Amino acid sequence: MTTTETKAVGSEQALALYNRVHPEYAKLKDHWEFCNACYIGGQEWFAGNIHRYHKEGDQEYAARLQRATRINHTREVVDLIQKYIFKSPIARDASAGADVQAFWKKATRDGRNVGELMAEVSTATSVCQRVAVVVDTETGPVVTLSQAEAEEHKRAVYAYVVMPWDILDYSFSKTDGKLNWIKLREWVRDDEDPLQVDMNMIERQRLWTRDGWMLFSRRVPVGTEKDGGIELKDMGRHDLGEVPVRLVDHISLTGKPYRSAGLVDDVAYLDRQVANYLSDLDAIIQDQTFSQLAIPAESLPSDQKGAKKNMLEFGTKRVFTYSAGIGSSARPEFLSPDPKQAGVIQSTIDMIVAHIYSTIGLAGERTKQDNAVGIDNSSGVAKAYDFERVNALLLSKAQRLQAVENWLAEMVRKWNGERAPNNTDLVTYPDSFDVATLGDELVTAQALQKIEAPIELRREQMREILAKLLPATKDETWKKLNAAIDKWDVQPKVAPGMGQPGAGGKPAGAPNRQGSVTAKTPATPKTNAK
Template structure:
């Protein structure tokens, strides 16, 4: 690594000002996606557009009246709700103590791992890709680890994680095997240590992570407003790799970006907000019609002149009233509002159909209802949604297991390539519960389904009965499924009986039962058989 302590200012400034190839193109897009999710009144000032022939006053008033239902946030939050509604399996039986403690307090603000991963999932849906960093404040002792758990508690040392969004990942580099070699991250800090003496100013910091070290640079203003880049801190990276995990909304090979869940939805949402604002203008003009009157009736200086200006919206159209026309109020064509409403409904439907969420919307939402959809259409919507959730869950599964691996390295645990994953996210998000699985098992038995089918179905029952079982117990249950389902006794008998007299099974002999009398036989015949049996017995 270069010696930053002796590097000149020109090199340091060039380093912190450099950006990765896709950064400048994607930064406005990332900022727009974030703004659409967050919403707020400031959003309207930046995203409500002026239409043709609109004056400054009318446009300013329309922006103040603007409103929206945040479909962008609704889609992101619904996906998060579905992902974390299912059981996420974290194997606490096989997890080391350091990992268990990390799961209980995964961030510096003491969020649990479940709460932290919800934030990771949400932000990856917004930006497409985020970076989860794992860091520690453990002091190095001997082999580079805290000596004992008591020392760790005494010193307040811990392993924690945090999220860095794409606008703050300034530059990064990969090696020949596409593994992260280094990464430059922007951080914001504030001078607020002393409530009396601190300035409260917010300033920028730049943290460079490499595989062996980390460096913290700060941009400071010196004499004559001259900006200087100074190395304010540095330390050793004991892991031998950059301690961060790339988390994509859906897996991507692009080294700099991944497609976001709302990459298109946010722009559709903005269009809906603008059409709603236009509709509001139409309603205003329809409700408060404009006055049209002969110009001959508006004479400045007369007493009625000022009163006329107070009518309606204080906007008056004038025309030549030489032929005796009378004043009247005019309004826009109400059909225009119908056209705007149709477009709004179609765009909103498209937003939710894109991710298979048409069933989430009610009749009041789209004004036309969803009950007219066919069963096939609803099934395709479910499959689209299920595929989206399964793909996102797979990405989160890989990310959390990678985070656990970094935690193990920080806490001194040995990490092997063939280690069993401690975290498992669902593979499918069907709506079948445990009792539904039992019903399916019963029906498979009735139709004499193949044993392989019934074994696979029983695995799903086991997963829903004990989602957090230890790996050793799961292996034992998996082994027991090899002899399941048991063979019925009539099949065993049919396979072993040979000849009319039967065959011996150990010391047990299976004999054919004597033929019973047929239905409809005469009473005399039956009585005769009974008498014959009685004589024989005698």
């Protein structure tokens, strides 16, 4: 497939294209789906991830699955990163064009704004390493000849996220390094008529090139593979000069164009191990509560009918027998697991959970007492020390999201026929993720005032306060405020008409502590010279 024109595709070519999946993506599909399932959670997650004991019966295993609970550390890790990334407001230039402004308000087909779209992109990359962001329009672009026609034929542009298991294959250009083409999978359903809804999800594949697109679908099988071949459902041109798809990574791996690294690549498996240990702990608690009854075989009735009746009357758990020997005085007794086993499991859970958060620099989100509880109640000092490790990750992720959002604005302009290059960034993400709040900065400023810190230091502190007080200020306002800070003088000034300071640093004529008025220094009387 060339980048200059969309060629016609024959049946054999279409079938080969439809069935082709990049080898790297075929190998990682199970891993991506597992990480995503760990993040989503739900009761159905336990069926494939809680391991069966050795020689555990079907009934016991089913009962243990019914009781299974889980603290979703995978989701909590991702959501903590999200909390810090979008903690500060994102600056979007109010001077952007009307088409970009409309896209920011409604960036998806279901009406979500661009902030919600970028939050979805950030979450998806943290969970599944790499996703694709597609910018499309309902009716396609219009090449206009005048500004009036351009304003009249504006097109509603929207974007959506494609998960990695639906990114089937793509190619990079050897000249500029951008996408040459990409093949994405789509799932649709015929549900226009509520009385005749097709319950089957239909798989389609869309091929994007630098000048157009093709939509393929598999025919309904009739009886042979040839009859169930591939058909070209639709095609069109966009003439954008580039593929309207951008691959977004959580962290890029150098020299790996088809692979990336996710935030929870290891966390998800540790999270599953914690869930299994919690299920083991639950089994021990159940066996401690409902101990197992052991009965000497010699004490059982000889007839089967009587034995069955007595069995049904014994406790709530299974009963096993043992031979105590003829004439033995052994009595029935209850057996339960060693309680030390529960302590070993609990300490192992604490260690794994602590490792989950420390590996990504968020150990400050847990204390030593609640590592397995999932409560964010650690001190601010612990967070401040530990957060330095994750600050670089947040900055890198914010820069990627900023680049993607500025690319979205550029694609919106191109879809609407605006071909003039514009290298100005309309969107700016925060470049600092320290944990000090505005209140902390104000307390520091007061402390600097009390110790009479140098004016240069206090000016820099004031800039920190300004950054937190007005994070989304325009460049012109920033320049004015910074110029005012440069001229800022913290030396006390005497108000007009107050005179010179009196005793105790008070202005002359000011009431003292006893309420009397400080006497003014009498003026020297003039004498007439003779």
